[in-house]
Amino acid sequence: MNRKIRIAIAEPSLIIRTGLMSVLKRMTSLPMDIYELLELSNIELLLIKYKPDILIINPVYLGNATLETLKHNHKLANTKYVALQSSMLNIQLLKQYDRIINITFSAEQIKEILSKLVFTKEQTDSFDLSAREKDIVVAITEGLTNKEIATKLHISINTVMTHRKNISAKLNIHSPAGLILYAIANKLIEV
């Protein structure tokens, strides 16, 4: 995901809301746009217009029945709902949320929760390599350079580089040595 993550915060306490915002803004490795919801009555509008990737909301602020309604009305928006927990809450209430952020969490924990929410889906969508990508993996394990791979497969060097980038992203393997292990395990090459 190259664009910024859109995050909306719905929390009535000024101190907690601005505190959370300043924690989020310091996470420079996770670029985000942050939207503050100041009036609860605007929440529907927020979901329609701003289409946040993640809505961080105090469950008490929202109340019980409405989260289900919100989720139902905005099924297509792919918004994830994170409960911002600052007090003891009913576990049934919390179960409706995708994740929980407790106000005692460290910045590291919050960052992990947010990045998992936005990145997991894309990875599982495109996990298998295409036939062409498999050819490239085999060529890499043979120790060929990008130029040699391009000649062998009759494609441009740029295309080879794009394939390599996609392979790394799909498999989360970034070294030729790692690709060799992958290729052996998946019987792309004989040993």
Next chain:
Amino acid sequence: MYKTTKYFPQDLMSDLIIENPLMLNLLSRFAMPLGVGQKTIRQCCEENNVDTDTFLQIVTLTIDPSEENVVNTALHFPSVLRFLENSHKYFAEFRLPFIKANLEKALKEQPLDINKFILAYFDEYLVEVKKHFDYEERKVFPYITALINNTATDKYKISTFSRHHDHIEIKLMELKNIIIKYYNLKTSYELSDVLGSIFITANDLQRHNELENHLLVPTVSEIEHKKR
């Protein structure tokens, strides 16, 4: 801006260690002995010639390595560099060879003939780690010492280091991920154990790297700035 750490010089060293098992490693890297009794963190540090503020800064970053946990204290560089060098020794001479030996043992039980490739991958990784550490010890650390003592002569700058500072833990994490995702290995006590060790060590290496990036680099570059 002054930000407090979770622990204070007057806290008991035993509390710090018992509440955070990671501190055992930290202590050995500062070459501080156990048997801390009722001694405070400050007492333990002073007895072992470790700067207390620097120690606590590294404690804080070990617990949570976020950049915002870097408190702007004047670091005592001899303490930091000793800590980093000992960490290198721990990884390169003790921990990674230990993992390799256990990996070898765990794979011996497996009916597959791909084991030698996994071990070759690990060997290649070990060479890279040593090269990475060696560069820091030969080039970066002596430069910092010279900078502090006002005897820096060459044109080296800490930014050169930060530009080329790789994430040394990635290849180790990838090995573990490849084994978990793609290798149809029989689970055994030995295999689970060694994979667990890889998890812990990869995280430990990552923390080590972040310490260098978030603490060492900015503080040194501030000093460079003042001295120019």
